Amino acid sequence: MAAHPTSSATPPPGAAAWHDAKRYAWLLSGAFPGLAWLNLWQAERTGQVAWLWALPGVMYTLIPLLDWLLGEDRSNPPEAQVPALERDRWYLAVLLLFVPLQFGLTLHGAWLAVHGGLGALGLAGLVLTVGGINGVAINTAHELGHKHAAWERWLSRLVLAPVAYGHFFVEHKRGHHRRVATPEDPASARLGESFWAFLPRTVVGGLRSAWHLERQRLAGRGLGPWHWRNExxxxxxxxxxxxxxxxxxxxxxxxxxLLVQAAYGAQLLEVVNYIEHYGLLRQRGADGRYERCAPEHSWNSNHRMSNLFLYHLQRHSDHHAHPARRYQALRHFEQAPQLPSGYAGLLLVAYVPPLWYWLMDARVMAHYGGDLARANVQPGARERLAREWRPSIG
Incomplete structure (x- = not known):
């Protein structure tokens, strides 16, 4: 294993050596499926299906509560330490720990679904537990899929297999990152667009985009879309x-x-997509091209606990500015718009459109100084939003 990052860069004279205070706390991300898997063993051992509802309780209640109690962490690693921090194999080991635990949980869950003698309540909890972890696994695949090593990119696709969302590997990097925060991006939610309107648009649009991107890539090599090289x-x-x-x-x-847990896991990804860029828009220059993606084009959150469970996914602004930067080195930017909570605390809110609009629309408009023309607006909602915001605009 590589040396601790502080050993690879010399701090300025008189400066204290920097240490990553979250170094071992990142195990919460890597061991998350293992913690959920323990609930399956407990349910099988005791016959109490309440254990199968522990993970949804943690995701939707405990993590948001801890986010509120522990607050935010806006600290960044010193830039001089970042190369050594990214080379430290400890962080890669924590990332890889997720994979065997995820598959162990999935296989055990499949066995319990058939032979566990679970009633409807137990099966529902099992779907939420296994599908919940496989939904979170898309974030692990996301981290692996952005890296340069071919084996990491292959592992990314393997991690996506249980949730049946392998095209995400193609669309996210080559579609979403190119079109993010524009009306053309199926994974960027628009101001005034409900999650339930966004969900079919992003699922169908992402699938079509991934297939189109691969067809184009293979055509450039003189191959058809049904070739085995199609990713x-x-x-x-x-x-x-x-x-x-x-x-x-x-x-x-x-x-x-398998199909129901995959559907639940996939919608977890898409509700996070809905949160990440809601209403944000890259402006067009005089040449008609969109400006380069910057920190202000993603919603950010520095809430401690949810970031530790999600490999810093909530520092999404830095990720879009520097996609290959590893999770442990992602930074907070003051100019990035900030969410009122971590993702876990916003999942249920996003399912209720009036509550979501009440919480987030004012933040979008504040970010753009009340100028509706600068936001990414759902076409059918533009007139309503213009009426609602005319007093503040005027």
Whole structure:
């Protein structure tokens, strides 16, 4: 293992050596599926299905509460320390820890779905636990998929297999990052757009975009879209092989569980997408091109606990400005618009459009000084929003 990052860069004379105070706390991210897996063992051992509802309780209640109690962490690593921090293999080991625990949980959950003798309440909790972790796993795949090493990118696709969302690997890097915070991006929510309107738009739009991107890439090599080099097909094949193996082991009865947990996990990704860029817009220059993506084009959150469970995903502004930067080195920017809570505290709010609009629309308009023309607005909501904001604009 590489040396601790502070050993690789010399601080200025008289300056104290810097240490990552969150170095071991990052284990909360890597061990998250293992903690959830313990609940499955407890449910099986005791026969108490309440254990299967522990993870939803943690996600939707405990983590938001701890975010509120512990507050924010806006500290950044010294830039001189960043190269050594990114080389430190400890952080990669924490990232990789997630993968075997995720698959162990998924396999055990599939077995329980068929042979656990669970009633409707137990099966619902099992879906929320397994699908919840496989939804969070998309964030692990996101971190791996942005890296230069080919083995990390392949592992990213493997992590996406249980949730059947392998095309995310293609669309996120080559579609979303290019079009982020524009009306053309299916993964950037618009001001006045409800999550329930956004969900079908982003699911269908992301799938179409991923296929189009791969068809273009392969055509440039003189290959058709159904060639085995199609990265969408490669990723989906991993899901087919995983599901086929589980069906061969447990029978067709396991398939509905796999599909429902995958749907729940995928919508967890999409509700986070909904939160990350809601209403934000990159402006066009005189040449008609969109300005370069900057920190102000992503909603940021520095809430401690949810960031520790999500590999700093909530420092999303720095991620879009520097996609290859590893999670432990992501920074807070003062000019980035700030969310009122971590993602965990906003998930349920996003499901209730009036509550979401009440919480977030004023923040979007404050970010743009009341100028509706500068925001990414849902076309059907423009007149309503203009009426609502005319007093503040005038």
């Amino acid at each position: 969408c097909l490669q990723a989906w094949a991993m899901t087919v092989l995983l599901y086929a193996g589980l069906v061969a082991w447990l029978g067709w009865a396991v398939l509905p569980f």
